Amino acid sequence: MHQTTIIDIAKALCISKSTVSRALTGHPNVNAKTRDRILDMAAQVDYQRNQLAISLLTNRTSTVGIMVPEFISFFFPKVIIGAQEELARSGYNVVICHSNESYETEVANAKALLASRIDGLIVSHTKETRNFDHFRSFQRKGIPVVFFNRVCEDMDVSKVTVDDYHGAFQAVEHLIQTGRRRIAHLSGPDTLMNSRSRLAGYHDALTKHGLPIAPELIISYDLNLDKANIYVNHLLNLPNPPDALFTINDPTALEALSVAKRRGLCVPDELAIVGFSDDPVSALIEPGLTTVSQPVHELGQQAAQVLLRQLLTEDNTFVAERVVLPTKLIIRGSTVQTSTNSY
């Protein structure tokens, strides 16, 4: 099937394709009457410009790639929407990829994005990623890269995150201030910098308040939810079990809450639980989940803005930016007994 081109329009009107091109792009030097005839004909044949040809010519696609490890949780879709709104405002299209937490898929996606000549990349890497050469390719070719959420420390590119360290610190301090003394931490894989930052915050909060670091209370896991309940049960089976649990994210905390319920444990009295990210579910369940909320939409906006600034910088004078957004502790029933049960 043949899509109508400017040549088709030119032939139909017995004029040159240059004139058609000029009329269609709004060039001033076109006779008003011929312009109208061209525009009419274009509408009549439902002409759509071939972006491929234009991109090949201009060496710009006006397309930005966004790659995330998954988009089943609320988090990444919301970031994507924030970024997309911002990019659309500046005339950029977006292609979304998800690596499905697989390093190989991530590399394959990166190659495909490179081949499709995107103008920039916004990315949060997989939990498996240790080698970042596939992202360095973009840098070498002069295509701006912005990391968000899960960032690569070793690359000199812009990075947008929340203050994971402080969020975790606050969460643990809240547990200490409400009387907990044996606080466990179900952490993420150490490939993720945000996981390491949250662990550091946990660590320092305990230290600040003179509590010992108990290695048996710190478990790092691969975020595979099926395993979360194994680890929670393991912690609760310890001879000296924890009285509180701080988890890497909300899904893990919800899993822990469910395990606690099944074991007949009273939350928050016997076990307090704090998550991270303020998943919408956390406000709906009972007891509500205390959690560290992050400005998710803004995360996407900021990532897009940083990228746009770099895209607008003609020469190579752009220096990588580092944006850190604030977190906020949301206190709910999983750490503090609520006065009334609304049900």
Added chain:
Amino acid sequence: MHQTTIIDIAKALCISKSTVSRALTGHPNVNAKTRDRILDMAAQVDYQRNQLAISLLTNRTSTVGIMVPEFISFFFPKVIIGAQEELARSGYNVVICHSNESYETEVANAKALLASRIDGLIVSHTKETRNFDHFRSFQRKGIPVVFFNRVCEDMDVSKVTVDDYHGAFQAVEHLIQTGRRRIAHLSGPDTLMNSRSRLAGYHDALTKHGLPIAPELIISYDLNLDKANIYVNHLLNLPNPPDALFTINDPTALEALSVAKRRGLCVPDELAIVGFSDDPVSALIEPGLTTVSQPVHELGQQAAQVLLRQLLTEDNTFVAERVVLPTKLIIRGSTVQTSTNSY
């Protein structure tokens, strides 16, 4: 910034670009030695083929567009993943668009997808869409379109849905069989065919069991969750309020559950509630939400498979397919008193 091309490689090796092209595409007629030199050089300069040029040449992008009204809920992302897996297997890339439930955005996205010369489109339209000309453009240009979930009745294209009618029928029948007699329905906008089908199922289930249709118990709304609680409260304030509520989707049902709790109503005894889609949250809250589950992942797979079949049909012999997947009623505490409270 210049991206390396086959010409750069050709020059560096003092050979013609055709030979480079042949070596890179795996053409057999290349001397093994020169092939190795070319491949080495390509790896060394981190050559990435320019997909734009190839697409322009072949008039195929190997890219499929997927447009959805939103992707904050679990539903659309899961459909997209199902479709993407299937399409990737056949070597197709995917660009994801969301129209944000805005007709204008949908039209703009359609134009952009047309300009970027996608090979096919998988789409669920917005709740505002009454005019489908922007989708007919694809059809006219020979680009296959597959609707899913929210389908356009008037277009002769493939459609993949679940059995909304039967799912709703079963849900309402379940309410009747558990003793409810005044069953309300919070329905979606009548622009959505799945909403109309569910309403019809509700209607026929009542009729089959000799129950009257009470117009005051049927409310159609625009899916804007902020308004859901207004309508639920309105229903519960009626002189003769409903003893059960069947909603167009789970978020609406969850909102209703929350309103019932706030009013001190006992669910399921004083008000039974049934949703649609089996949102993951529905299993987590208390009481659990009875709901009509749909095979979400399979919905995406099927949509992709139908599209792929059409993409493979060379001539215009392809006839539009109509796929209807089964639904399944999941019974939980919001309609049937559960024996134990696990907490």
Added chain:
DNA sequence: CTGTTAGCGCGTTCAC
């Protein structure tokens, strides 16, 4: 086995 040529659709010179 390899080089030359043409052309995909478009915008952009440069003449006229």
Added chain:
DNA sequence: GTGAACGCGCTAACAG
């Protein structure tokens, strides 16, 4: 104002 010619990067047909 308008048309002819060129080239973006690549593959495919045709010669050699």
